[in-house]
Amino acid sequence: MTNTYRTAPARPEEKAVQLSPIANLDTLFPRPHPLASTVRLLGVLALATGPLAGVPAILLWRIVEREAATSNGRITGAPRLFVRLGWAGTVVGALLMLVLCCLRLLQGV
Amino acid sequence: MLRAASRSQGTLRVRLRSGMGQRLSRIRDVATIYALWALLLGSLIWWGFLALLGLGMAVSVAFMTPYPRTVLTLFGLAAVTYKLSQRVRRQRREARFWLALAAVGDRSPDAAAAVQALLLEPDPTADMLLLAAAEAAWTGRYADALDAVERARPWAASLGIGSGGLKLRFPGLPGVVSFDEGSSREVALDTVRAHLLVRSGRAAEVLAEQPRIPDVPLSPLMLVVVGDAWMFTGHFREAARAYGDAAAACPPGTPEESEIRFRLAEAQEKTEQLLQEAESLVDIGDDSEADALAEVGS
Numbered sequence: 001m002t003n004t005y006r007t008a009p010a011r012p013e014e015k016a017v018q019l020s021p022i023a024n025l026d027t028l029f030p031r032p033h034p035l036a037s038t039v040r041l042l043g044v045l046a047l048a049t050g051p052l053a054g055v056p057a058i059l060l061w062r063i064v065e066r067e068a069a070t071s072n073g074r075i076t077g078a079p080r081l082f083v084r085l086g087w088a089g090t091v092v093g094a095l096l097m098l099v100l101c102c103l104r105l106l107q108g109v
Numbered sequence: 110m111l112r113a114a115s116r117s118q119g120t121l122r123v124r125l126r127s128g129m130g131q132r133l134s135r136i137r138d139v140a141t142i143y144a145l146w147a148l149l150l151g152s153l154i155w156w157g158f159l160a161l162l163g164l165g166m167a168v169s170v171a172f173m174t175p176y177p178r179t180v181l182t183l184f185g186l187a188a189v190t191y192k193l194s195q196r197v198r199r200q201r202r203e204a205r206f207w208l209a210l211a212a213v214g215d216r217s218p219d220a221a222a223a224v225q226a227l228l229l230e231p232d233p234t235a236d237m238l239l240l241a242a243a244e245a246a247w248t249g250r251y252a253d254a255l256d257a258v259e260r261a262r263p264w265a266a267s268l269g270i271g272s273g274g275l276k277l278r279f280p281g282l283p284g285v286v287s288f289d290e291g292s293s294r295e296v297a298l299d300t301v302r303a304h305l306l307v308r309s310g311r312a313a314e315v316l317a318e319q320p321r322i323p324d325v326p327l328s329p330l331m332l333v334v335v336g337d338a339w340m341f342t343g344h345f346r347e348a349a350r351a352y353g354d355a356a357a358a359c360p361p362g363t364p365e366e367s368e369i370r371f372r373l374a375e376a377q378e379k380t381e382q383l384l385q386e387a388e389s390l391v392d393i394g395d396d397s398e399a400d401a402l403a404e405v406g407s
Contacts, residue, residue: 019278020214020215020216020278021213021214021216021243021244021246021247021277021278021279022210022213022214022243022275022276022277022278023276023277023278023285024274024275024276025211025214025215028210028214028272028273028275029207029211029214031207033204033207034200034201034203034204034207035197035200035201035204037200038193038196038197038200056193060197063201067204067208070208071207071208071211072211072215072217074207074208074211074214074215075204075207075208075211
């Protein structure tokens with residue numbers, strides 16, 4: 001029996017060690033954090049519901065940002081606009097509640 | 110006379126009305142019972158009917174209280190909170206998967222911890238198990254990888270769907286195993302399983318399972334795995350044949366083909382060595398040993 005392939009290249013073991021186990025890593029990433037859509041939704045809802053949606057929007061945004069920071073740029077965070085909306089809704093809602101409570105108290109007096 | 114007539118007409122109307130009212134209330138009761146039955150039967154087909162039933166009962170109970178609006182608002186808030194928490198939990202789980210995938214892909218030192226966290230989930234998905242298998246294989250824990258693959262097998266058809274198509278590399282496998290729409294996920298998982306079996310020293314099991322589907326041509330990667338199994342069991346001639354078939358089925362000029370040809374050359378060299386040893390044994394006069402070697406080599 002003769003060897004039909006004498007010019008075989010050296011086994012690329014060293015190269016294989018540096019290869020990524022995920023071959024299509026660059027097509028899968030970067031991608032938005034899955035929670036980003038909920039942050040967006042809650043941020044918009046905060047304008048109508050105030051702290052009810054605003055506080056969860058802020059808390060979830062913090063989680064999204066923390067996880068995006070540890071992902072080495074593979075996962076992107078949520079747009080800042082929506083957390084600002086969450087803050088605005090929360091602050092305005094809280095102020096309104098405060099004013100309403102004060103008015104009630106004054107009416108009672 | 111007129112008064113008496115009008116009085117009798119009035120009583121007749123009242124009687125008629127009360128009769129119609131009774132009939133209507135009876136029809137309403139029957140309709141309610143039928144609707145309840147329909148919802149209960151419907152819930153056997155779709156659980157949403159049961160939810161509708163529950164919702165209807167909750168609203169009815171709310172209207173029985175002195176503060177129906179407050180109760181309804183609380184119900185609504187509870188329902189929205191429940192749905193939102195479910196959504197957040199699902200998305201956090203997804204996020205953990207993607208973070209683990211990125212860590213494994215980047216070969217980060219945190220990859221093992223991230224994958225372990227995925228496996229601790231109450232109900233890990235097939236993609237999570239596959240990722241765990243890849244991570245374990247790349248760290249040399251072939252038994253763990255095999256265990257993860259075995260756990261993913263019942264859901265082989267849904268592999269890669271949640272992640273939009275996974276393409277994985279396994280150490281020692283010359284090529285990428287695709288779990289996307291264009292490929293058979295079951296075949297891909299079988300290839301990975303067979304490769305891991307060979308790597309964990311159970312090559313004989315792979316060879317024993319091969320005649321299961323003799324009419325279906327094997328993929329080039331599976332042929333390589335079969336070749337590896339023959340090599341591990343010391344049957345170099347069969348290994349060379351499998352590698353040769355794999356090389357012929359592989360697109361020429363690709364790195365995969367080059368690796369397969371390298372293995373083919375290795376198998377052929379081993380065969381030649383055995384034949385030479387057999388010849389030298391024949392020269393010495395040890396025919397039985399020579400026959401055994403020649404049987405393996407030629």
